[in-house]
Amino acid sequence: MLLARKDFVELSASLVGMVENKKIEGYLCATTITTLDYLISKARNKKQAKIEIQKLLKLFRIAKVNSRVLGLSINSRFSGFEDAVQYYSGECSEVDGIVTRNTKDYKNTKLPIYNPEELWGLIASSHIN
Numbered sequence: 001m002l003l004a005r006k007d008f009v010e011l012s013a014s015l016v017g018m019v020e021n022k023k024i025e026g027y028l029c030a031t032t033i034t035t036l037d038y039l040i041s042k043a044r045n046k047k048q049a050k051i052e053i054q055k056l057l058k059l060f061r062i063a064k065v066n067s068r069v070l071g072l073s074i075n076s077r078f079s080g081f082e083d084a085v086q087y088y089s090g091e092c093s094e095v096d097g098i099v100t101r102n103t104k105d106y107k108n109t110k111l112p113i114y115n116p117e118e119l120w121g122l123i124a125s126s127h128i129n
Helices: 009-020 030-043 046-059 067-074 081-092 116-125
Strands: 027-029 061-063
Touching (some): 009 046, 027 081, 067 081
């Protein structure tokens, strides 16, 4: 959404709007913030990255990355360490589920894993709007 990627921006903006309007509680993994800073700085500039990160910090709760999360991640069956860190930071923060476009890398997890379309469908079917 922050990079206005054509195929994803509308749905992403709708989901962020749900967080903004306090219809759902949103978390971001701490490492996601650093990745977004890098990507926005590269695509736009550092000043814009700072502005966008500040907005995100006001909207979302941040799931911590600490020694427990890293220990669970390094000893997990995840093929990718980054995916494991995101998953366990969410699990340790007691989130209800993980939203990712990369659902194939989150197999056999305790937490439900949704792609954005699935989450939007759940929200729509439960009449949270």
